[in-house]
Amino acid sequence: MTELMRETDKQLKDMAERLRLCMLRDNMSELMNMATERRLSPRELLMFLFNKEIEQREVNRIRLTTMGAHFPRLCSLESFDVNAQPALEPGLLRELSRMEWLETAENVIFVGPPGVGKTHLAIGLGRRAIELGYSVRFFTAANLIAVLSKAKQDGSLVHKINQLQKFKLLIIDELGYLPFDAESAALLFQLISKRYESRSTIVTSNRPPSEWGLVFGDPTAATAILDRLLHHCTPVVIQGDSYRLREGVKQQKIT
Incomplete structure (x- = not known):
């Protein structure tokens, strides 16, 4: 990775931090490498990054809401015999x-x-x-x-x-x-x-x-x-x- 790319990634992380896009902030380099390997167009890149952020926020929401429900244990409908x-x-x-x-x-x-x-x-x-x-x-x-x-x-x-x-x-x-x-x-x-x-x-x-x-x-x-x-x-x-x-x-x- 060149010095210019490192500096660009740092700037992107700072922007993600200001926008509270935690998933993008913490995984910027990895996500950008994945996008490059897939040769995504600008629109596809935005769709890819936004989907990753939304997916992580949904995971976090479910985790926190489940904790707040105070279930005595974790059970699922699928695991019921x-x-x-x-x-x-x-x-x-x-x-x-x-x-x-x-x-x-x-x-x-x-x-x-x-x-x-x-x-x-x-x-x-x-x-x-x-x-x-x-x-x-x-x-x-x-x-x-x-x-x-x-x-x-x-x-x-x-x-x-x-x-x-x-x-x-x-x-x-x-x-x-x-x-x-x-x-x-x-x-x-x-x-x-x-x-x-x-x-x-x-x-x-x-x-x-x-x-x-x-x-x-x-x-x-x-x-x-x-x-x-x-x-x-x-x-x-x-x-x-x-x-x-x-x-x-x-x-x-x-x-």
Whole structure:
């Protein structure tokens, strides 16, 4: 590389820095060499460089948004073993994966015993939503109630509910594993009511909705919450063997 080329690359990097084109700034020489090898025309060169910058920004956006969603682990819809749950209709999963229900503020409820993949599917749909540009936040039901209870105690409940309202998709995992008192049910009702017909919510539960009155200890609150969740909703019942138990059996056979 000649001294003139080095100086030109430095100037280009400085310009990219001023324009906040980080991908171009950090990879200027490599990208220019690739463009030269491909003998790109001026228009093709611009298209090539801009596409590289956009691709990197999209990767960064997905990474940061995924971190902000606070998923307990990373799961994808593609890695879900549909064959292991024959009662689950593959066509329904394909329909949900198109995420059209987010635009109409519809909800999804996954119901089934522990270990059948409810959380896996909820996270998978959450990640698909992020890829499409939507904001997502994940909570276990217990953690969500703890957050709302703390906000109520310090006088910031309205602010906290408004914050959670901004997420296009809210995932509430493991509803039904621990009982809630009347105050917790009231807090959850306020949040669900705020999001009603404006934002989507995914709920996973080991109990069918008919038993949610037992979860909340207040049939009235349970009915009010269910009315809003189920009004525009796709319920998905998963019946089958536990993934965790099946993997445990496999490991025992191997050893």
